[in-house]
Amino acid sequence: MQRITIDPITRLEGHGKIEIFLNEEGNVANTYFQIPELRGFERFCVGRPVEEMPLLTNRICGVCPEAHHMAAAKAVDAVYHVEVPPTGKKLRELLYSAFYATDHTTHFYALGGPDFIMGPDAPVAERNILGVIHKVGLEIGGKVIQMRKYGHTVVEIIGGRRVHPCTSIPGGLTKGINEEQRVEIEKMGRWAIEFAQFSLKAFNDIVLSNKTYLDLIVGDIYTHHTYYMGLVDANNKVNFYDGKVRVVAPDGKEYVKYEPKDYAANIAEHVEPWTYLKFPYLKNVGWKGFVDGPDSGVYMTTPLSRLNASDGMATPLAQAEYEKFYATLGGKPVHQRLAIHWARLIELLYAAERWVELATDPEITSPDFRAIPTATPTEGVGIVEAPRGTLTHHYWTDERGVVTKVNLIVGTTNNYAPITMSIKKAADSLIKKGNVNEGLLNMVEMAFRAYDPCFGCATHSLPGQMPLEITVRTPDGEPLQVLRQFCE
Amino acid sequence: MKTFVIGLGNPILGDDGVGWSVADQIAKRTMDRPDIEVDCVSLGGLSLMERLTGATRVILIDAIFTGRAPIGTVSQITMGDLPDLTTGHSASIHDTSLHNALSVGRSMDIPLPEDEQVIIVAIEAENVYDFSEQLSPAVANAVPEAVALVMELLGS
Numbered sequence: 001m002q003r004i005t006i007d008p009i010t011r012l013e014g015h016g017k018i019e020i021f022l023n024e025e026g027n028v029a030n031t032y033f034q035i036p037e038l039r040g041f042e043r044f045c046v047g048r049p050v051e052e053m054p055l056l057t058n059r060i061c062g063v064c065p066e067a068h069h070m071a072a073a074k075a076v077d078a079v080y081h082v083e084v085p086p087t088g089k090k091l092r093e094l095l096y097s098a099f100y101a102t103d104h105t106t107h108f109y110a111l112g113g114p115d116f117i118m119g120p121d122a123p124v125a126e127r128n129i130l131g132v133i134h135k136v137g138l139e140i141g142g143k144v145i146q147m148r149k150y151g152h153t154v155v156e157i158i159g160g161r162r163v164h165p166c167t168s169i170p171g172g173l174t175k176g177i178n179e180e181q182r183v184e185i186e187k188m189g190r191w192a193i194e195f196a197q198f199s200l201k202a203f204n205d206i207v208l209s210n211k212t213y214l215d216l217i218v219g220d221i222y223t224h225h226t227y228y229m230g231l232v233d234a235n236n237k238v239n240f241y242d243g244k245v246r247v248v249a250p251d252g253k254e255y256v257k258y259e260p261k262d263y264a265a266n267i268a269e270h271v272e273p274w275t276y277l278k279f280p281y282l283k284n285v286g287w288k289g290f291v292d293g294p295d296s297g298v299y300m301t302t303p304l305s306r307l308n309a310s311d312g313m314a315t316p317l318a319q320a321e322y323e324k325f326y327a328t329l330g331g332k333p334v335h336q337r338l339a340i341h342w343a344r345l346i347e348l349l350y351a352a353e354r355w356v357e358l359a360t361d362p363e364i365t366s367p368d369f370r371a372i373p374t375a376t377p378t379e380g381v382g383i384v385e386a387p388r389g390t391l392t393h394h395y396w397t398d399e400r401g402v403v404t405k406v407n408l409i410v411g412t413t414n415n416y417a418p419i420t421m422s423i424k425k426a427a428d429s430l431i432k433k434g435n436v437n438e439g440l441l442n443m444v445e446m447a448f449r450a451y452d453p454c455f456g457c458a459t460h461s462l463p464g465q466m467p468l469e470i471t472v473r474t475p476d477g478e479p480l481q482v483l484r485q486f487c488e
Numbered sequence: 489m490k491t492f493v494i495g496l497g498n499p500i501l502g503d504d505g506v507g508w509s510v511a512d513q514i515a516k517r518t519m520d521r522p523d524i525e526v527d528c529v530s531l532g533g534l535s536l537m538e539r540l541t542g543a544t545r546v547i548l549i550d551a552i553f554t555g556r557a558p559i560g561t562v563s564q565i566t567m568g569d570l571p572d573l574t575t576g577h578s579a580s581i582h583d584t585s586l587h588n589a590l591s592v593g594r595s596m597d598i599p600l601p602e603d604e605q606v607i608i609v610a611i612e613a614e615n616v617y618d619f620s621e622q623l624s625p626a627v628a629n630a631v632p633e634a635v636a637l638v639m640e641l642l643g644s
Contacts, residue, residue, distance in 0.1 A: 044500065044619035059500045059530065106534065129534075130591050141596050148534065163535065 018423060026433040031424045033416075034275050042406045050079050050377060050397045054168045057393065057408075065164045066099040066155060067386035067411070068393075070241065073168035075393040078261070078380025079401070080170040080373035087366040088172030093241040094185070094358040095158040095165060096384070100240055100351035101192050102151025103387045104303075104344050107452050108199060109144045112341045115446050116207045120216075136202070147195050150188035154355070157181050172370030179365055186359040192352035193317070200321060200345050207342075208328070218329065221429045222337040222447055224421055225250040225292040227282055227299035229414065230306030231385045232257070237314040238306050238350065240385040246309045247282065250294050252333040256284070260383035263392050267409065268297075270417075279417040280409055290421045298421070301389025301414040302451055303343035308333035313346070315353035321346045337422055340450040344387075377401040386411035388452050412453040422447040492543040493518070493638060495528040496536070496550040502620045503613035503627045506634075507549040510609070513635045514549075514642075524642060537589035541598055545605040547638055551627075552610035560626035561612040562634045564641075567603040607641060609634055 023029040045056065054072040058065035070092060077084055084092075107113075110129040117135060118127045126134075133141040152162045157177060159165025167174045177185070207213045216222075232246045233239040245263065249255045258266055269278035270287040281287045281297035288296040299305075313319040325346060326332050329339060358364060379396040388411035396405040426447035495511025497504045508528040515526040531539055540546055557563070567587060586606075593600045611634055614624040623631070 039617055040619045056500065059498055065530075110534065128588055130588050130595070133592065133595060138595060141592055145534075145538070145593070145596050145598070148538065152538075163529075163531065 020427050020431070022431070026431075026435070028424070028427045028431050031420070031427050032274055033420050033423050041408070045395075045403050045406045048403050050076055050395055050401045050403050051170055053393070053395060053403070055166055058164050058166075060408075060410075064099075064103060064386050064388070064411070066096065066159070067384060067391050069159070069165050069168060070096055071382045071384045071386075071391045071393040074242075074260075074382025074384065075380045075395050076168075076170045076382070078382060079377045079395055079397055080380070081375035081378070082171040082371050082373040084172045085368045085371055087176065087363045088369040088371070089242065090358050090361055090364055091158050091173055091176060091369055092168060094355060094364065095155055096241050097351045097355040097358065098151045098154035098185075098189075098192075100387060101196070101348055101355065102148050102155075104348040104351065105144060105147045105151075105195070105199070107387070108203075108341065108344060108348070109140070111452065112344070112449055115449065116213055116341070120446060136206075140202070143195055143198065147192060150192060154185050154188060157185060169370070170373045174370075176367055176369040177365055182359055182365050186356060189352060189355035189359050192355060193349070196345070196349035196352045197317070199348060203342060203345055217336055217338040217342075219336070221426055222422060222450070223335045224300075224337065224418060224425070225335050226296070226418055227255060227285070228305040228308035228333060229299050229301045229390050230309035231383065231390065232310050233314060235314070236311040238310045238312075238347070239314070240351070242384075245383060245390060247299060248309050248333060250292070250333070250335070252308065255282075260381045260392070263381060263383065263394070263409070267392075277413065277416055279420075280414050281417065290417055290424070292421070298417045299414065300418045300451075301385075301411060302340045303347045303387075304334060304337070304340040305389070306385060307343045307346065313350045315350050315357065317353055318346055318350035321349055337418075337447065337450045340452075344452075388412050389414045412451070415451045415453060419447075419451050419453055422451075489523060489544050490542060491524050491545045491547065491642065492540060493524060493526045493547045493642070494536075494539065494549065495526075496531070496548055497528075498530050499528070500619055500621055502615040502618050502622070503611075503624050504551050504616045505621065506551050506611045506613065506623055506627050506631065509623065509628075509631050510549045510611075510634045510638065513631065514638050517635075517639060518642065521642070533586065534589045534592070536586055537593045537598075537600065540590075540600055540606075541593070543601050543605075545607075546601050547607050547609060547641055549609045549611075549634065549638065551613035551616060553613050553616055557612045558626070559612055559614040559624060560630035562630050562637060563610050563612075564637060565608045565610055567606045567608070609637055609641075 019032045021029040041060065045053065048056070053076055054069045057068040057072040060068055073092065109132060114127040114129065114132055118131045122131070155165055156162045158167065160167040227247055227249055229245060229247045231239050231243045233243045236246065244257050244259055246257045247255045256266060266283055267280050268283040269280050271278055282299055283297070285295065285297035290298070307322060307325065313322045325342060326334065329336065376399050377397045381392065381394045383390060383392050385391065391411050392409040394407040395403055397403055493511060493514050495507035497507040499505040499508050511526055511528050518524045518526060529539055590600055590603065611627060611630050613627060
């Protein structure tokens with residue numbers, strides 16, 4: 001049996017490892033995607049005042065601290081049974097919209113986009129943001145840097161600090177914004193809308209107009225029929241900060257819609273012997289393995305999932321793009337994973353529009369941005385949509401508000417099962433009779449790069465060994481050899 | 489001529505916080521040096537490049553995990569020797585490597601230090617996977633040596 005290892009996976013947060021096992025004929029027998037996992041977060045949090053959680057959790061992950069800050073802030077509000085005043089909610093969502101625009105921009109231009117813009121067969125050294133700049137022009141690089149600068153600036157104005165905001169506290173924020181700041185934020189948001197439109201046009205010109213790429217997107221290689229999850233507002237429109245969790249079935253019909261506090265009644269976690277990370281699935285559908293279809297509880301949370309799980313976008317320009325997206329790809333839901341990149345750009349446009357909507361809201365400069373909690377703290381759940389998927393924080397405290405227990409389901413963990421399935425399917429289709437070249441291997445990576453996974457923050461409390469374990473299996477699945485790396 | 493001293497790392501991830509510990513000490517010792525700016529960040533790739541805007545010289549302090557040197561070994565490396573992906577933060581594989589990010593920045597005419605003006609002071613780490621605010625003993629013991637090295641580089 002021949003073994004192929006893609007290691008390290010370029011441009012992916014967390015040092016993952018994919019193992020592909022070939023059979024005697026040189027075809028793919030099986031694939032495993034394993035990642036080292038950070039440990040002991042719950043143990044680290046127990047005994048601390050719960051209001052520290054928005055500051056602590058934003059250190060979990062180097063990629064989306066803002067998402068952890070927001071989920072934690074909402075969970076702490078729930079622990080204290082306090083309702084944040086409208087201005088407080090709007091300020092948080094405004095910060096979050098600017099963060100989203102920044103994060104989606106970075107992903108598209110630095111991580112996911114190069115595969116399309118440079119082509120999946122281009123040399124590795126060119127498939128990055130520098131290659132994109134060389135190919136498309138210096139102007140694009142300048143816009144990306146500007147977009148990031150504006151996003152970081154809004155996070156700093158509202159969140160008190162760049163990248164790692166620190167202003168959310170139980171019941172709201174520590175400070176609001178003044179008219180001068182509002183004007184600045186609005187101006188940057190208007191620029192962001194133009195940038196998002198520019199990005200969608202670039203995607204249209206470079207990717208959708210290229211038959212090879214379009215065929216790749218709509219082809220079967222990266223297609224899975226699973227459930228889709230996303231937060232929606234009262235009108236079932238996509239929302240990143242607040243609302244109910246809605247899940248649609250593979251046929252696109254609503255399967256369930258629940259309040260964040262009810263997540264545990266809907267989500268369970270499956271354990272596999274070959275990885276320490278668990279696979280969340282829909283509890284009431286059940287775990288049937290790494291398989292597609294309505295009887296399998298596997299669900300996905302990504303920009304595409306959010307679009308599939310909603311009835312549309314709450315802003316006009318993004319809604320028009322949403323309609324074009326489904327018209328082009330053959331109606332709802334879209335199952336092709338590479339369409340996640342397009343969905344991400346539609347969300348970029350929504351984030352920019354929402355940014356301006358909130359920046360021009362008459363309440364946004366109101367001093368009423370915090371309610372003082374008065375109830376005894378108990379437990380609470382906070383859910384936001386992280387760019388990579390639904391992010392759940394659940395805290396329990398004693399009557400003093402000291403943390404006694406923590407549970408997190410991070411964005412990427414939701415997608416662990418679908419990513420594993422996509423890698424397998426791409427490998428099946430692209431590696432035949434032992435014929436593997438760099439372009440093919442990169443297309444295997446493309447399968448899950450679309451999900452934008454970052455397993456660095458996929459935390460659960462796990463005492464014991466380092467989590468990287470490689471199991472070598474025979475074609476019929478029997479363990480042949482177990483390799484453990486960095487174990488004591 | 490502005491020198492940035494940047495502690496990289498995650499202060500709640502065990503030895504990953506060593507860059508911050510060293511930078512904290514440097515900040516206390518360089519308060520009378522207007523030509524030196526000290527900061528602690530958890531950034532990599534493009535974000536780190538953006539943070540380096542305006543510096544003529546940079547000293548990055550970070551945990552390193554090579555497995556080839558005793559825990560607590562302090563080394564001075566340049567961008568040229570930077571092994572791919574072995575420092576926790578200078579290479580963000582979420583967006584791009586620091587090398588690539590600096591090239592992007594320079595092509596945008598962002599004022600950035602030349603590669604040879606980016607010095608990395610690396611401390612071999614033991615634990616960067618368990619959440620903790622404590623450094624391993626051997627890494628904690630290496631902090632004074634790393635501080636002395638940075639101060640020497642700063643000409644103090």
